[in-house]
Amino acid sequence: xxxxxxxxxxxxxxxxxxxxxxxxxxxxxxxxxxxxxxxxxxxxxxxxxxxxxxxxxxxxxxxxxxxxxxxxxxxxxxxxxxxxxxxx
Numbered sequence: 001x002x003x004x005x006x007x008x009x010x011x012x013x014x015x016x017x018x019x020x021x022x023x024x025x026x027x028x029x030x031x032x033x034x035x036x037x038x039x040x041x042x043x044x045x046x047x048x049x050x051x052x053x054x055x056x057x058x059x060x061x062x063x064x065x066x067x068x069x070x071x072x073x074x075x076x077x078x079x080x081x082x083x084x085x086x087x088x
Contacts, residue, residue: 010061010079014040016087017066024066025084026077036075037088038066049074 016022017040025035042050045067059065068075 009082010064013064013079013082013085016085017041017064021069021088023084023086023088024077024082027081027083029078033083034077035084036066036071037069038075039069040066044069046072 013022013024017038019041021037021039021041021044023035023037025033028034039045049067049072062080063076063078065074065076067073
């Protein structure tokens with residue numbers, strides 16, 4: 001995925017994940033490639049895994065936390081390591 005600045009990539013990715021299911025392919029820290037079907041949209045996340053409370057949390061701007069649909073849990077990836085990003 002090559003758009004302009006990393007912060008614009010992050011903004012696009014987070015916005016898409018907040019609104020739909022997506023597939024993200026990225027290089028893990030160990031150098032292997034991983035593809036996951038994920039989201040941040042509450043209606044796709046089981047109630048027991050949804051964030052609780054309304055308090056805003058400070059997020060690391062280099063990392064995006066997502067709910068992995070297939071693994072049924074929260075995972076994260078580094079925006080800079082994303083190689084493919086698709087809306088489902």
